[in-house]
Amino acid sequence: MKYFLSQKKLIAMLSAVVTILGIVSLASGRVWIGPEQWLSLDSLSQTLMWDLRLPRTLLGLMVGASLGLCGAALQGFTRNPLADPALLGISAMAALGAILSIYLGLSGLEPWVLAAAAITGAFVGIVLLILLSGLAHTITSFILVGVILQTLASAGVALTLSMSDNPWASDEIINWLLGSLQDRSWEDFLFALPGVLIGSACILLTRPALDALSLGEIGARALGVNLRNTQWLLALGVGLVSGSCVAATGEIGFVGFIVPHLLRPLVGNLPSKLLIPSAFAGGAMVLAADIAVRFSPGAQELKLGVAMTLIGAPFFLMLLLKMRRQSA
Template sequence: MLLLAAVSIGVGKSWIPPTAFFSPADEAQWLVLTQLRLPRTLLAIIVGASLGIAGAVMQGYLRNPLADPGVLGVSTCAALGAVLSLRLGLTVTTPWTLPVLAMTVATTAVMLLMVMVGRGGSAITFILAGVMVSAVAGALTSLVLSLTDDPYAAAEIINWLMGALTDRSFDDVLFAAPFAAAGMALLLTTGRSLDALTLGEETARSLGVRLGRLQLTIAVGIGAAVGACVAAAGVIGFVGLIVPHLLRPLIGEQPSRLLVPTALAGAALVLAADTAVRLSPGAQELKLGVAMALLGGPFFLALLMRLRRRLV
């Protein structure tokens, strides 16, 4: 991952060797490095780690390998919060409203899902409810967009919705980092409870797991981590879905053992994808969110096929 980070800092429309870091002789290179590449790289790490661990926790909690903050509509809800704050023009005067609204709406979404499905609800109900929440949030986002008169503002929102790490500054990093870190820290505490849930809710409760508290921890943790990411980088889907699956064959399926590795691997995946996207030909870069969806969609389908074979 460190190697990837180094490469990510170097790669761009023009290659800058990492050594330029230590010799600030060339002013332009130095500026590009510190003001563009470095924040972008840091953000890729934060976003990837958050989304990866969020996916691992959701899959563990639901005991279903198809869960992911994107699939369940959490990212869409965070985006709705962010778009609302953009539309209302709050971001101009008070920039912190965007991440805060994004996180609040995302947390509410997870809680809403948990309440709707209720205790003992099956993973299928949860996923169906998530798809519905996702659809409603998407529709509301479109509504907000269509009510935006200013075409430039609308274009900006759409651009941001597609998910990208382009032109981020250290301010974005500073906004996202503490919330993402706090969210991830909360999620890391759920490991043992998730392990116990391997045997179902009844057994988990008989082993002393407080399901209510676990739900709250997960809702707040995912809301903060995913909300902060979406606020900083727009909607980047499928990271949380893909990463745990890539790791399970390597380190086993025990939920607690997946948490830290998924954070690391998530960061590596987003770093790699973002670096690749920068190298894509054409004047305009391919959007990272678009690239991940193009990659993730087929992956999701392949996963479904394999699961079907295993279950039949």
């Protein structure tokens, strides 16, 4: 028998978790400021809450939600449970875009240039992914193209690093590659927000097409789906969302891959039903990881992106082994 939950119940439960984690995230840091003190803050704590913790929490929530949504959509589109913006090299391409804009000095011109460069990088990444792997999405071809993109982006980053004569630039570039929510401001959040909102809307429009793709490509076309439009809508959506996020926090991997995987059985495996719960759960996961990072002993050194990878990589391996057993 199945034991999946109704969409409403699941979302209600996830929102409760997100709310609790949000409160904990606002309260925690070098000084614990519990909710009971929120109404009577001194000016220092007020600044701390308003200028540091609130944007950090909101940004974590947004980035996590975005990654969860992108992962769920990409997995639905490719019918491949291993798809994830970071794993497929899309985030790395976004980082390359951002880093190039720093290196070329463009990012200093206008505050939005960096986000635009990251979005462009992510978009180029996903378009290359779709074009190179063709419409015959075998798991292997997709992952292989993802690996190529990842390698290409890393090479691009390394090249930029070695050509950069400004020691600051290298520091900043390293910050991009190891995603983090530390010391983020309202500006980071607000510059990412429009891309995330528009991109999410594009992704949500592909819901019926993602369901139809459960029947494979010809099956989806027979149900009246225009695959080319779906593909471009999704590329635009994932490009906007993951590019904006990378611009704000750098690369954070594995959220988009783990979250949909855990939720899929709970929503009855239908791709369209997975998107919104994955966004909620992604937000919760990044918030939780960021809280954990703040409480960890080497908090200054441990970056969120690194922590996610430490959690995610074994999970990926487990899933791979499980898939191998099933196909054997």
